[in-house]
Amino acid sequence: MASSLEFDMFPLVVALPVQWGDQDAFGHVNNTVPIRWFESARIAYLEQSHLLPQLEREKLGPILAAVNCNYRRQINYPDTVRIGACITRTGQSSFTMVHQVWSEAQQAVAAEGESAVVIFDYAAQRPVRMSDAIRALITRFENGRV
Amino acid sequence: MASSLEFDMFPLVVALPVQWGDQDAFGHVNNTVPIRWFESARIAYLEQSHLLPQLEREKLGPILAAVNCNYRRQINYPDTVRIGACITRTGQSSFTMVHQVWSEAQQAVAAEGESAVVIFDYAAQRPVRMSDAIRALITRFENGRV
Amino acid sequence: MASSLEFDMFPLVVALPVQWGDQDAFGHVNNTVPIRWFESARIAYLEQSHLLPQLEREKLGPILAAVNCNYRRQINYPDTVRIGACITRTGQSSFTMVHQVWSEAQQAVAAEGESAVVIFDYAAQRPVRMSDAIRALITRFENGRV
Amino acid sequence: MASSLEFDMFPLVVALPVQWGDQDAFGHVNNTVPIRWFESARIAYLEQSHLLPQLEREKLGPILAAVNCNYRRQINYPDTVRIGACITRTGQSSFTMVHQVWSEAQQAVAAEGESAVVIFDYAAQRPVRMSDAIRALITRFENGRV
Secondary structure, X not given: OOOHHHHOOOOEEEEEEOOHHHEOOOOOEOOHHHHHHHHHHHHHHHHHOOHHHHHHHOOOEEEXXXXXXXXXXXXXXXXXXXXXXXXXXXXOOEEEEEEEEEEOOOOEEEEEEEXXXXXXXXXXXXXXXXXXXXXXXXXXXXXXXX | XXXXXXXXXXXXXXXXXXXXXXXXXXXXXXXXXHHHHHHHHHHHHHHHOOHHHHXXXXXXXXXXXXXXXXXXXXXXXXXXXXXXXXXXXXXXXXXXXXXXXXXXOOOEEEEEEEEEEEEEEOOOOEEOOOOHHHHHHHHHHOOOOO | OOOHHXXXXXXEEEEEEXXXXXXXOOOOEOOHHHHHHHHHXXXXXXXXXXXXXXXXXXXXXXXXXXXXXXXXXXXXXXXXXXXXXXXXXEOOOEEEEEEEEEEOOOOEXXXXXXXXXXXXXXXXXXXXXXXXXXXXXXXXXXXXXX | OOOHHHHOOOOEEEEEEOOHHHEOOOOOEOOHHHHHHHHXXXXXXXHHOOHHHHHHHOOOEEEEEEEEEEEOOOOOOXXXXXXXXXXXXXXXXXXEEEEEEEEOOOOEXXXXXXXXXXXXXXXXOEEOOOOHHHHHHHHHHOOOOO
């Protein structure tokens, strides 16, 4: 299991308080909420890495093709989660982002998963090949690991 | 790609209208919404197959261990989706449910994915072996396919 | 209390199934959900009365200035709600819409409230005077009552 | 309009980041989201004032009877909101809580409203008279203003 130390190695981490209303009738955080947290980390990654403004210059946008999530521990209110995101693989017109949700209250990874993000031409409604500029921004933000 | 006919072969199908507010700032249905639809179909399956009352008799409940979703088409308001669910595999203390989201407006599968559901003793906070009664209910609802 | 008969006098009624995940840790439908249902009825009203295309022709849009909701009964899954909407008052640049949520399971009004909607110029970021065309569409959809 | 200074006079203030997915197809925070923020501030107030454990000792719970919200400014991602809550009036079996949402990005009140909360016997399904202990906790948390 990842320690808090390993967790801090993600190039992007956002902290979010669990809201009471994130819980469902089972009395724990609903399964859709970590998927929302993944999204929040994904958008923050795209902004802080400057991928989003670069995509806009190319008149493109990101589109989510797939997501998966493993729910490792039940999360309850009150708690604060830290959500880490990193890109682990790039393809011709897509990349894979890994997400981890760290529960401060439990000092443990509570959920983890992956997103498949496609570089998309919304006007033409089709995927497009990733530009060298996009690829370079990813490599820089990931410190050369990708 | 599944046709509408194949779609009707799911033992459980629920119909849900897309709400305007299901859309996000990209102007299409947000990625968390199909995950919510999967949940709605999953709960309906557990009720209509009588799995939920049987679990309660055994003082157990279902817990979601993992979910994945492939987003095949952008979904927009207005539309009605039909969400199919079937169990395709049972393990010692878990089962796999397949979900498909059919868009009436597009006459196509717009999203599909799987859930891993664990038979859980909430009091003891641990998974338990699936009883023969649970297994028989699944087999009956799936017409002997599982 | 409104009967089902009175309820059908709303010029716009939408039916929505309660989803299991609409419930919170109190085990009943969360207070934000009727506000979402109001929105769904509001948008459907704007479309079916042709207000929305007329606003677009005038390069305007609706903006919600205020909402209130009285929660009369706890709502539980499973249920289907019907949400009625009518415009009861028009001002210089705004109108008041009344919403009622009818629970099929309880055969009773479960929630009711009002929205204040402003005719808004999103480009100039300011309210604008309601045109005669908008006013006429409201009067027609309300059968001359407003 | 309230200044940031006045804002800090609320006995309870919670800070929450705006999430990208809080935005709807109009490109600003959806109208249901401030209602969720009100709830988060309301629950935090009930906990930090010790009202919630006292209600539990009396085998009672809070139930929301009504809510209203005035949307003063459009809120966009990214931003952080601070939500203030105070009780301004107590009745025989209920109290009124005022909520204000301060936008850090705009340095202004973006939304404000009220909740009517009833002291409720969930077992008997009826409101009950507020005990002296509850009343004293409110007075103490409000520094004698209520």
